[in-house]
Amino acid sequence: xxxxxxxxxxxxxxxxxxxxxxxxxxxxxxxxxxxxxxxxxxxxxxxxxxxxxxxxxxxxxxxxxxxxxxxxxxxxxxxxxxxxxxxxxxxxxxxxxxxxxxxxxxxxxx
Amino acid sequence: xxxxxxxxxxxxxxxxxxxxxxxxxxxxxxxxxxxxxxxxxxxxxxxxxxxxxxxxxxxxxxxxxxxxxxxxxxxxxxxxxxxxxxxxxxxxxxxxxxxxxxxxxxxxxxxxxxxx
Numbered sequence: 001x002x003x004x005x006x007x008x009x010x011x012x013x014x015x016x017x018x019x020x021x022x023x024x025x026x027x028x029x030x031x032x033x034x035x036x037x038x039x040x041x042x043x044x045x046x047x048x049x050x051x052x053x054x055x056x057x058x059x060x061x062x063x064x065x066x067x068x069x070x071x072x073x074x075x076x077x078x079x080x081x082x083x084x085x086x087x088x089x090x091x092x093x094x095x096x097x098x099x100x101x102x103x104x105x106x107x108x109x110x
Numbered sequence: 111x112x113x114x115x116x117x118x119x120x121x122x123x124x125x126x127x128x129x130x131x132x133x134x135x136x137x138x139x140x141x142x143x144x145x146x147x148x149x150x151x152x153x154x155x156x157x158x159x160x161x162x163x164x165x166x167x168x169x170x171x172x173x174x175x176x177x178x179x180x181x182x183x184x185x186x187x188x189x190x191x192x193x194x195x196x197x198x199x200x201x202x203x204x205x206x207x208x209x210x211x212x213x214x215x216x217x218x219x220x221x222x223x224x225x226x
Contacts, residue, residue: 033214042203045214088153098144098215100154
């Protein structure tokens with residue numbers, strides 16, 4: 001199945017530092033979703049982006065959809081230990097399936 | 111948000127046996143459910159799309175005779191790993207699409223299968 005590259009694969013940050021993960025597609029996307037999976041847990045929906053250039057914020061999290069709708073980013077300001085987990089982007093397909101990016105695992109060092 | 115329940119959470123079985131995993135949408139009807147497989151520290155790989163009342167759609171490389179999917183009702187999909195072997199050991203997780211405009215996925219808790 002389709003898989004999309006996310007970078008970086010792993011990120012270790014000191015608590016209070018910022019964090020960004022990028023999701024890049026070779027094709028134009030109708031929309032993109034972001035999920036967070038805590039260690040030992042299941043993915044939980046964070047947000048969906050639909051419009052070109054769209055920027056959405058959720059407290060310390062900022063989500064962006066590229067102008068060409070081929071890439072997206074998730075930025076966390078001033079990370080906290082509760083931000084630990086793996087962040088996945090998810091791309092819908094023409095067949096209504098959902099494919100997930102390779103994920104970025106975030107470790108926050110207190 | 112919507113709730114998806116998956117059972118069992120973990121199962122250990124002997125090689126050659128079959129294991130059934132259930133996925134239920136508790137507070138909404140799901141005509142479509144998705145089954146994923148996740149290896150340690152890796153992404154979720156879509157195995158198949160489960161369609162209520164019809165055959166599942168399998169992703170390329172996934173053996174339909176190995177991973178039997180049944181979606182007999184609007185709230186229940188099952189995945190049966192037939193004649194399991196150690197290489198089938200993995201974390202299997204189901205999801206259902208919610209009713210919100212975003213079409214977000216709600217995931218079950220996952221089932222960790224260990225085949226001895």
